[in-house]
Amino acid sequence: MVNNLSYDNTNTERLTEGDTEPFYEKTVSLLQDGELIKGKVISVTKDEVIVDIGYKSEGHIPIKEFRDAKGALDVKAGDEIEVLLESSDDDRGYVILSREKANKIRMWNVIEESCNTGKTIEGKIIQKVKGGFSVDLNGIPAFLPGSQADIRPITNPDKLVDSISMFKVIQYDKRKSNIVVSRRTILEAEREKTRKDTMQVLEEGKVVDGIVKNITDYGVFVDLGGVDGLVHITDMSWGKSRHPSHIFKVGDRITVKILKFNKEENKIALGFKQLKPNPWDAVQERYKAGDIIKGRVVKVVDYGIFMELEEGLEGLIHLSELSWAKAKQATQRFKQGDIIEARLLSIDSLSKKISLSLKQLEHNPWDEMGLKYPKGTRVRGVVKNVTDFGVFIGIEEGVDGLVHISDVSWKKIKHPSELFQKGQELEAEVVGVDKEKERVALSIKTLIKDPWYGVSQKYQPGLAVNGTVTNIANFGAFVELEDGVEGLIHISELKRGEKKGIIIKAGDTVEVEVLNIDPQERKIGFGLKGLISAGDKIAG
Template sequence: MRGSGAAGANTHFRDRPVRSDGPEQEQENTVAIASMENTPSREDFAALLEESFTQNTLEEGSVVKGTVVAIEKDMAVIDVGLKTEGRVPVREFGAPGRESSLKVGDEVEVYLERVENALGEAVISRDKARREESWEKLEKAYAANEKVEGMIFNSVKGGFTVDLDGAVAFLPRSQVDIRPVRDVGPLMNTPQPFQILKMDRRRGNIVVSRRTVLEETRAEQRSELVQSLEEGQVIEGVVKNITDYGAFVDLGGIDGLLHVTDIAWRRINHPTEVLAVGQTVKVRIIKINHETQRISLGMKQLEADPWEGVEAKYPVDARFKGRVTNITDYGAFVELEPGVEGLIHVSEMSWTKKNVHPGKIVSTSQEVEVQVLEVDPVKRRISLGLKQTMDNPWDSFAEKYPVGSVIEGEVKNKTEFGLFIGLDGDVDGMVHLSDLDWNRPGEQVIEEFNRGDMVKAQVLDIDVDKERISLGIKQLEGDPFVSAEASDIRKGAVVTCEVTDVKDNGIEVKIAGTDLTSFIRRSDLARDRSEQRPERFATGEKVDARVTQFDRKTRKVSVSIKALEIAEEKEAVAQYGSTDSGASLGDILGAALSRAQEQAPADESDDDAEK
């Protein structure tokens, strides 16, 4: 239209007559004619118009301003100063989740992608324009470590998408809140601050965090709140979380730890026995660590300490009833009153059951009678005894079976040092190896006994404090050394022995009239070496010998045939003369007998003369 109008005007000028009013007028007419002759044609005007468009400063890939000239259905027609207008969806002019308020005549900024497409229209975008503007602002905020405002508008895998005024960012699920959030609904489409964690404009990647903002805000609030709190202060809070070791209480912006040991004076196995999430509790501030901003809380500190005056309430040796609250490998805890517990050590649970788990003697919640053994109010400990409330079986046994009594029991165990015998009152007595037999070694005799055998023994000693009973089996037969002494057997005495065994190096004998046995070595079998032959003796043969050793302490007795022969020889020499001539003992004894026979008739004649 603009081109055709110019051409028409040009034709009109050419048809008009040229006026001449003198030289000056002629000059003007000449200029006018020349001007009319230089007026561009329609093609020239079109070329000029195209040239004006090409000389425009609008460049593809930049943000330009335009005017909304029309709104057709869901598309906005925008004039940006090009040959033709561009079209942009109306929804691009609204924030995510909200409708657009765009109207005709509004001036807007759009992103010019192409000056003209195949249809001859300008390709423009409001989203890309906003994105370009936002990226510039976000890059500055990221460089300055500043927070930006955005809205969560969609849920994607691993997190959410956030609109940062045109730029779309990714919000990881772990960065939504300080603690995991189950329902993100209340946070959707609500403007809120975010911290940019990562940006990559080339890839169009932005990662933001809401958690970082909350942590900074919370840290500031915590710092302010911590400064306003004091140790010893009593404050109300809400139980926020419960663990095995305690509960976290919200004090109005900062959490404090209420340890399980500070909930009550009595034993609490788990905080849920007393507390519940959401419960309002009154607590005392025990300790504040301003560096770590950790706060320790206590509930039991609001009540009187039951350990005050505990020594007067629970004197030593007094007996009380209590409830078993906990059982361990080393004993059982008994509650004497709420907040006051004592320990029954495993060694104080039973007189007779040793090395038995406490759980086999008492059970949890069982009511028992105990005796106070020791009280330590400083360490807040009370030692209790269970067995002390029962009769001591060792005392009872000592009363019933004094030393010297003969008892009967079952062999419970065999050890390398003796036998254990089960006795009345569920106590055990021990027979040492040395008390099994008078003559034979204990290691040999113990093999004759087996578990379950019923045996008799004599009570030798009772130690109630050490809980020991000493027994003896050999004592039932009497000490052969005592009977031997009663029979006047001593060192130097001549005894008759019975050969019980013949060996290569000597013979074993038993002293007649006693239970004593001895071994006569080969060298003690005779004075003459030629007679020192064990084989010349036979089992059951009676021989005389002289006692060379009789020691009751070491329980040793030794006899010797050789010693007897030497002693008899000395006695004969002393009575009948010297043996210097070389005569043997037999010769001396034969001569003595001859002299005795010769003197006998003379003695008889003297007797007759006297008559």
Template sequence: MSAVTSYGSPSRDDFAALLDESYGKNEAFEGTVVKGIIVAIEKDVAVIDLGLKTEGRVAMKEFTNNGRDELPGVGDEVEVYLERIENALGEAVISRDKARREESWVKLEKAFERQEKVEGIIFNQVKGGFTVDLDGAMAFLPRSQVDIRPVRDVAPLMGVPQPFQILKMDRRRGNIVVSRRTVLEESRAEQRHEIVANLEEGQVIDGTVKNITDYGAFVDLGGIDGLLHVTDIAWRRVNHPTEVLTIGQTVRVKIIKINHETHRISLGMKQLLDDPWQGIEAKYPIEMKLNGRVTNITDYGAFVELEPGIEGLIHVSEMSWTKKNVHPGKIVATSQEVEVQVLEVDAVKRRISLGLKQTLSNPWESFAERFPVGTEVEGEVKNKTEFGLFIGLDGDVDGMVHLSDLDWNRPGEQVIDDYKKGDVVKAQVLDVDVEKERISLGIKQLAGDPFVSKVGEEPGTSGDLRKNAIVTCEVIDVKEGGIDVKIVGTDLTAFVKRSELARDRNDQRADRFAVGEKVDARITLFDRKARKVSVSIKALEMAEEKEAIANYGSADSGASLGDILGAALRARTEGEKK
């Protein structure tokens, strides 16, 4: 019911109530978008009646929306944002820009929820990116979200209406972040999907080289790129794609594989040419020798081009007979012409094994022909090891002198200390194993084996050394437990224990003998294999005694035992005098 009744004139209180009611209703519209009618246009300013007993003014340029909308005229209805009902001049404070911004925020929030694209215009550059007008609402476009690839010049994109994807919105702070890149990627994905759908494996197509890397080239197939790997450019070895291709070059390629999930396409050029590996086994039989060019060198060998598209590998073990631990680059060089021999052909794995050393003479075979077993050779000590000496020989080969072949009498562990690297020594060839590439040498063999020496020329000895033979020995040392002797006429030495010095226990004393004295003894042990000899004076005396008894008869013949022993002793003394 109205504050003014139908009878009587209104009082002062009634008028105040009506005024408050009217202003209260009007104030409810503040901060909202309201409709009004343009009643006049004065100097590029539109006068708008809002129906609130007041009018407001808005600059005409606010209606242009950056040139996208037409200017309204008198009598047209427009929407404006009402900030205040009345200012100091008694006019309403209104804005068309804020009204459009409010409208845009409502539309943008709905688009953001539905993940729909929105249209905007890039109109200004700021730190880290650009400002975009989304029909009145301002948004930030990060530089990384401008395009799929970095863009150097953004000028062509400025002022052009184009779609954007909203990444983030904050109404309270008034922040909006948009992306142009997301739209392009989505569009590109759709385009790639459509192009890939029209391609198939095995298809031959023309393309343009778009980019070149170390591992291949990217070829534009009309909106989508395919990878032409360096190994699929030609049948021959291509170290870098730039040897064959240039950016912008038109090439004919074959589609090898298509991944419909990732839209990756593998291309090939060599697949359009005849495969040079067909019939390769007949073309390059085993042991065939031919010339080739070194194309690549690795730690494990060198690749040799036999013809365009056909390469073989010389493994490091097949490069030299003698250089075993040398890098292939020190034996051959890139682009060098070399003669090789075919060792193995595998058509399935597309591999050819080649040998370089097989084209040269085997130094071990040559050595065996020139220096048969028993030949004396001379060389320099190249190395000393725990098991012998390595001697450098003719033909750039080494021979080994084992510790056991250094000296007849002394242990090899002691004798090897007498040699040093660089010494020139002589040795005898003991064995040549061509297959295992080994040459066995001996130094002690040059002096002859003392166990094979003849001793028949020396006084008191006869025949070859053997067990039970009687030999003359020279005392070389007197010890408490016996004497060291050397068999005259040989290099053999032996130790005579005290118990073997005499038959009679009273004479078993080492001090009975002097260094340099010569005595007769009997060989009790002669082992050629173990290289050991033992002699005994006692054994000789007992043998002589036994022989004397046999020669002079027994006690039954009338001769006493004393007579027999005396005769034996006199015979021995006479023999020593002679």
């Protein structure tokens, strides 16, 4: 109960000394210990605050009850305050008052009202505690559960400490001094009001501000004011899509354009790149073939590097355009973020492709390659690679020559690996340079005399000679007369021999008759005369 009894100094001045005692006794009879009363601050001393409550003696309150958390006083002479009458007459004859206890009593009334009506109370979050936070409700401690602190999960609880907020009391027990409050219910109510207001003004094509709320692999969700919209990854940049986290972070305030708005399903599609012109629309006007452009390496792959000319425009420098020398993997020379210059080769606006080159900024060594290595030049080098179709020999730094399988040997071979291996040093002869295709053709067999030279004079039709069967095919048998000179016994000749009991196999030494010879085609036709000796080689 609050007693509004006030002390009128004017009236007491007209009282005689004899009359004052009955007056004060009457005043005392109106006051009871434990009551809330109002008084006026008369003075503030080092230890106490003196308050006039219209009693025969002034009330005394310890100065500490008027200091805030930082020790500053929040009272001065002349202030009217509400206090609790603890004792109307102590052993010193003083009236003992308490503002702190008066505040607590008044605050418990407010707490009860908040719990019953939903009215909000201001409080200060003091510190983190197990399961939530401790809150000061004007001198009365309360508990704020973590689940009731915010609408979203709290990633940094320290940010809430020392903050002042409005709360609702959701549970209390005055006897146990137990109070549970919620901040979330207030935020949800505010958010719902904001959402309704926002929904009224949103429309397709409108440009609005929002805060990045969540980041996923496929885009970012933006809070537009109680309503969330999605910026899909394809609507973030005119360039090739990167992970959204490379562009935004949670909490960023961004400006977006509403692309689609479905009120029934509450779905809003937003665009970020749509606030800027599409760089591909004017690319042909801004860039021309032959331009030298500075840019940033944004991606390195096995087949080359991607360079960003400007935001939304990327070009490819293919592995073949990195250097005039034989290019190694791009990852060995470049890394993401490198700033480089390149020459623009071509633009395909339809396919959104730009071709760039590094080597076109350098002198082309192939301009002099034909003069440096004229036909017939002998070169030495190490075998870099052995393939089905030939052998690659390094003839200088970054330049390899190819010995085609047909130029490996005068003798027929199935695979170059039968004669050569990687790392082997070889000598070869230049047979041609192709500047356009950047190729040097080599030959090894031209270093050796052609075994077919003079064959037509040496092996004339009708001549009987001995040879070795090298292979049996379904159309006949191949017989070698000497190294690099081979002819064929047709299947019809073999069948005639079988009728005579002559059956041959690979490795056998046979007598044959030269039937015909074509030095240009390197072909000799044989007739089977007889088996000289059986060999150990198994037919292939």
